[in-house]
Amino acid sequence: MSAPVLFDLPGPKARARIRIGTAVGVLLVLALVAFVLVRLNGNGQLDPARWAILFDPNSGVPQALGEALVRTLQVAAVAMVAATVLGVLLAVGRLSDHRWVRIPVTTVIEFFRAIPLLVVIFALYFVLPAFGPDLSAFAALGLGLTLYNMAVLAEIFRAGILSVDKGQREAAFALGMRKSQVMTLVLLPQATRRMLPVLIAQIVVLLKDTSLGFIIGYFELLRQARSLVEFLNFNFGNIYTLQIYVGAGLVYILINVLISQVAKLVEKRTRSSAKAAGATAPALPTAPINTGNNSGL
Amino acid sequence: MQFFIDNFDILRDAFLQTLLLTVLSGVLALVLGVVLATMRVSPIPPLRGLATFYVETFRNTPLTVVFFFVIFGLPQIDTVVSFFTGAVIAVGMYTAAFVAEAVRSGINSVSPGQAEAARALGLGFGQSLREVVLPQAFRTVVPPLGSVFIAMAKNTSIAAGFSVSELSSTLPRLVNANAGDLLVVLLAVVIGYMIITVPMAYAVNRLERRVAILR
Secondary structure, eight states: OOGGGGSOOOOHHHHHHHHHHHHHHHHHHHHHHHHHHHHHHHTTTTOHHHHHTTTOGGGTHHHHHHHHHHHHHHHHHHHHHHHHHHHHHHHHHHTOSOHHHHHHHHHHHHHHHHSOHHHHHHIIIIIGGGGSOOOOHHHHHHHHHHHHHHHHHHHHHHHHHHHSOHHHHHHHHHTTOOHHHIIIIIIHHHHHHHHHHHHHHHHHHHHHHGGGHHHHTOOSHHHHHHHHHHHHHHHHOTTSHHHHHHHHHHHHHHHHHHHHHHHHHHHHHHHHHHHHTTOOOOOOOOOSSOOSOOSOO | OHHHHHHHHHHHHHHHHHHHHHHHHHHHHHHHHHHHHHHHTSSOHHHHHHHHHHHHHHHTSOHHHHHHIIIIIGGGGTOOOOHHHHHHHHHHHHHHHHHHHHHHHHHHHSOHHHHHHHHHTTOOHHHIIIIIIHHHHHHHHHHHHHHHHHHHHHHGGGGGGGTOOOTTTHHHHHHHHOGGGHHHHHHHHHHHHHHHHHHHHHHHHHHHHHHOOOO
């Protein structure tokens, strides 16, 4: 249902009301923006010289943020690849015919979906060293992201596999394929294709979660921004705080909006190609108990 | 066991902080989210635009960055909030974007005939939304909204990075003092979150079955 159903095509009176509403709405938005700008200006935050530091190579700020962005993308890439591989294995394991595979795999998935990612990272970074392996901040963050996202991705893949039409599986068995062949040659490729938009959307979630590195001291974008602010505050006083944070925030938003758009594009393409093939995607089955994060939050 | 007796106060206070944070930011997110969803389907273009901008911005910003803007940014417009209030605002505003998306998709899932019938009976935009569309939308939206709020309960852990003494923050604190009981500390924190999330998941399931409508 699109918006126009909720209200009739406006007549002259309604059009006048909408115009008034529009004017009031615009005024409210402008008033809010003006309020923030006036306050910021009162504190001298709008001084162009303050914002220039974001683009001035001599200050070292753009380079530092660039390097930090690379570190953010590194940990995100490592975690995404590892989580995808493990996620597929866990999804297949959860659908296994053997109880001794299914039950432990289900436990692992539900465990990591049920506890906050930060607790996983804390456990790897603070608790694990007592039992031997001393993880760097990079390893703790990467491993934490991997463990959490592999559980989320496993559920996504499982939903995808279950959504493939039953006839596909039956036909593959009828052709004499083994269980592993049915999974790898028939079910997984179709499931992956169908779940591609969700997979891409999960990259956004993962990329956002790399900012947790801030809390354990991995020098990703946000931590770098913080330490730049501390350094600049020490040298010049508290004048660049807002500028650096806005800069770092905008980088996240830009990259994530880009990935979200790609996900939308892919979704549109898969939907239209499915229509072309004359197939309608059945509703995805929902997980029995939902302690997880399926909403990109 | 001795560990639990010794640190019961710390753990209980931390647990209550997490619970309070979850409830308060949940209420903020629900109210703000429904308002945003309403704005997104309203006939007034600037409100639609504002809500879309809000949702797209917050959905693509890490919660940690939202925390940064609330804790370090608000003072720049002469508004100083305590760390706890800041955490409620950050988590609430961030989650509101996801609530808005969930509610909007619920509104879209109500069959157009319902809204058309409401219009035909002469109900206005506000009335048809309030009396006809939203009550039905909330029913379909229970499962996605439930997972949004469960994720939010887990997301409150990020407040640990901003001087709020909630559940996760006890982990680094207690680890140093209790080198022998590391796994117990971890277990206590995990159980603390499960006490919040598992009943929530159960309640969502129950609610979903109770309000389900057959189509």
